[in-house]
Amino acid sequence: MTDTEIKKGLAGVVVDYTAVSKVNPETNSLLYRGYPVQELAATQSFEAVAYLLWHGELPTDVQLAQLRATERQYRALSPDVRAVIDHVPLDAHPMDEVRTAVSLIGAKDLAGSGSVMDAGGTADENLARSIRLFAALPAIVAYGQRRRRGLEPVESRDDLDYAANFLWLTFGKEADEVVVDAFNRSMILYAEHSFNASTFTARVVTSTLSDLYSAVVAAIGALKGPLHGGANEAVLHIFDEIGTASNVVPWLDTALAEKRKIMGFGHRVYKRGDSRVPTMKAALDTLVEHYDRPEVAELYDTLESEFVSRKGIYPNLDYPSGPAYNLIGFDTLTFTPLFVAARVTGWTAHIMEQASANALIRPLSEYNGPDERHIDGYVPDEAVL
Numbered sequence: 001m002t003d004t005e006i007k008k009g010l011a012g013v014v015v016d017y018t019a020v021s022k023v024n025p026e027t028n029s030l031l032y033r034g035y036p037v038q039e040l041a042a043t044q045s046f047e048a049v050a051y052l053l054w055h056g057e058l059p060t061d062v063q064l065a066q067l068r069a070t071e072r073q074y075r076a077l078s079p080d081v082r083a084v085i086d087h088v089p090l091d092a093h094p095m096d097e098v099r100t101a102v103s104l105i106g107a108k109d110l111a112g113s114g115s116v117m118d119a120g121g122t123a124d125e126n127l128a129r130s131i132r133l134f135a136a137l138p139a140i141v142a143y144g145q146r147r148r149r150g151l152e153p154v155e156s157r158d159d160l161d162y163a164a165n166f167l168w169l170t171f172g173k174e175a176d177e178v179v180v181d182a183f184n185r186s187m188i189l190y191a192e193h194s195f196n197a198s199t200f201t202a203r204v205v206t207s208t209l210s211d212l213y214s215a216v217v218a219a220i221g222a223l224k225g226p227l228h229g230g231a232n233e234a235v236l237h238i239f240d241e242i243g244t245a246s247n248v249v250p251w252l253d254t255a256l257a258e259k260r261k262i263m264g265f266g267h268r269v270y271k272r273g274d275s276r277v278p279t280m281k282a283a284l285d286t287l288v289e290h291y292d293r294p295e296v297a298e299l300y301d302t303l304e305s306e307f308v309s310r311k312g313i314y315p316n317l318d319y320p321s322g323p324a325y326n327l328i329g330f331d332t333l334t335f336t337p338l339f340v341a342a343r344v345t346g347w348t349a350h351i352m353e354q355a356s357a358n359a360l361i362r363p364l365s366e367y368n369g370p371d372e373r374h375i376d377g378y379v380p381d382e383a384v385l
């Protein structure tokens with residue numbers, strides 16, 4: 001075995017530049033194209049932040065109006081996309097519905113685009129594809145939750161902007177302003193986070209000059225995992241297991257004795273707390289008050305203080321967002337699809353950045369298998385034949 005240093009999980013390895021966002025664990029900060037995410041979440045619509053991630057600058061009023069007009073054009077689910085979602089078993093995970101729907105949208109959009117040499121697309125084509133997915137995902141996610149509840153789909157409303165329309169599509173009624181604001185903040189906080197596993201997956205696919213849709217489908221697969229995007233769903237499963245704040249200590253005793261990962265805690269980059277958590281926790285607090293559910297805050301605070309005091313591992317964004325989405329009324333299985341709807345903006349910003357770099361991503365590996373050997377030394381056992 002040579003003394004090659006292996007960096008498992010690429011932990012701590014800087015593989016490229018990006019101008020999309022800066023995650024700084026030293027200052028516990030996150031900048032989207034230079035803007036602190038807290039400021040964006042407090043002052044901007046998710047549409048404006050999507051524009052910022054794609055273009056590098058916040059939009060003028062005219063540019064935002066143009067994006068909103070285009071987004072409205074692509075909101076509706078075509079009958080064939082609805083039909084393909086209907087072919088996904090009701091007891092499949094909703095991330096499989098999302099992946100299936102995005103695959104069909106991509107296949108239709110790319111049809112006739114000729115050889116794979118043209119799949120990568122121009123910058124304009126990829127921006128259009130990004131907006132198409134940004135606009136379609138709310139209806140895909142909402143349609144999935146309603147069909148699992150045996151409810152008919154709801155048509156989008158052009159008088160509602162992105163966040164309010166997403167809630168309308170899901171629940172069939174207009175959400176209160178405080179709920180729209182909390183949801184809008186969550187989408188901005190989930191939008192982008194540098195080279196996380198799903199974004200890097202999208203960049204690897206793009207680096208082969210494959211198309212944007214293939215990169216997004218691959219990223220959806222990566223995000224589904226409970227160590228990554230699936231954690232917000234897993235947080236609610238933990239809350240359901242614990243039940244009330246009085247049960248946190250015995251539950252945690254058992255969980256840690258079983259060496260379980262406590263979902264919603266820890267992070268590969270942030271080691272003293274996730275910069276997004278205070279903003280999302282504030283949004284959760286407004287929802288706890290709005291829905292008069294103090295017991296949610298009590299459970300949240302008790303588990304956090306108990307786990308942090310025992311392990312010194314802090315909450316990540318999934319910890320406050322899970323209960324927030326639960327209070328708003330999203331099914332737990334819908335949480336990670338919500339993450340897709342938000343992160344598709346960051347993914348596509350990175351896809352466009354990687355496409356312009358035109359550099360294949362292909363790391364090395366250190367071989368630790370059998371030494372070289374040859375067939376003439378191989379004698380099959382009678383039983384094998």
Ligand code: SDX
Pocket residue numbers: 192193195196197226227228229231260261262263264265266267268269313316317318
């Ligand atoms: C996201 O990368 C991103 O930016 C992702 C994300 C984004 O916006 O894209 O921020 C979104 O994915 C947030 C993370 C969501 N995942 C979870 O909440 C799942 C639970 N978290 C852990 O699995 C873990 O914290 C990771 C995977 C998130 C990070 O793990 P690391 O950095 O690889 O650290 P590790 O797994 O090597 O843990 C170091 C030690 C271990 O103990 P020992 O084996 O050394 O004794 O800390 C322990 C771990 O067991 N540990 C935990 C823990 N997290 C770390 N123990 C219990 N519960 C946890 N949550």
